[in-house]
Amino acid sequence: MFRTTILKRIEETAIMAIVRVETMERAIEIADGCLEGGVDCLEISYTLPNAGEIIQQLSAIYQERILVGAGTVLDSETARLAILNGAKFIIAPNYEESVCKLCNRYQIPYMPGCTSVTEMMTAIEAGASMVKAFPISTYYGPTLIETLKTPTPYLPIMSSGGANLSNIDEWLESGVDCVGIGSLLTKGTQEEIAENARKLKQAVLKHKEKSEEKVNC
Template identity: 65%
Template sequence: MFRADIVNRIEATGVMAIVRTETIERGIEIAEGCLEGGVDVLEISYTLPNAGEVIKALNESIGDKVLIGAGTVLDGETARLAILAGAKFIIAPNFSKEVAKVTNRYQIPYAPGCSTVTEMVEALEAGASFIKAFPISNFYGPSLVSVIKTPIPQMPILASGGITLDNLAQWISEGVDSVGIGGLLTKGSKLQISENAKKIREIIDNTRKNKVVK
């Protein structure tokens, strides 16, 4: 799978589940619930030491039906390990030139966390495929997207933090390329996760459709 194909898939889905799980079994359950609800992009967080094992297991059990990436990747060593485990994209709360170098080498999309426009532009110049608006998405809300994209319309933004069912439509209307969602897509039973995923999918699809009509 080429980097452009991965980027296009992330943008098309418009949302990724942020997964932190202590067991492979629970990871598979979450992935199946998300998939049933129409969310096929998952970020497995390296805040837990078994993230690589979960990524590998999901790729083996579900395959290309779900696009699996790695999150909370702070350094180049972790990035390489995640990619070798099968991660198709790399997400981080920080910007690291070392991680950018590794992901470019393997042609894997990289979304570093940035808080200032200067940092965002520097990350783009280093080859980032998306800019993760973190932690500023929590503080500024959906209007942050248009504020950034007005002077820099080519800035691909992934928002993570502060996204809910109540404000998701506004995030999409403002032009965010993708959003990261944790609890709604990772807590509860597989059925509950699937139902939340369906609600999220419906909001994104309807908002995008109405935005095109305008």
């Protein structure tokens, strides 16, 4: 799968489940719930030691039905292991040059966490595919994206934290390229996860319809 294909899929889905899970059984429940609701992008966090195993098994079970990537990747060693386990993208809470170089070498999208515009531009100039507004998304909300996109409208941004069913429309209208969602897509039963995923995906589709109408007017 080419880097551009992966990025296009992330942008089309526009919702990414941020998953921290201890067992494979629970990972499958979450994946099934997300898929049922129309969310097919999952970030498996390396805050838990079994992240590589989860990525490998989910990739084997779902093949290309789900786009599985690695999160909380702090160094190039972890990034390489994640890629070998089948991770299709790498996300981090920080920007690390060695991780950026390694991901570019293997044509894997890298999305580092950045707080300032200077950090974001440094990451993009070095080859990052998208920047994750972290942890500032939680503090500033959707207006953050509008503020960042005003001077840099070409900057691809993923939010992480702060989005929920009540404000998802605001996030999408702000111009964010992908919204990272934690609890809504990882807590509760498979049915509850599916319902939340469905509502989030419906918001994305509605937003895209509105955008197309504006272009055609």
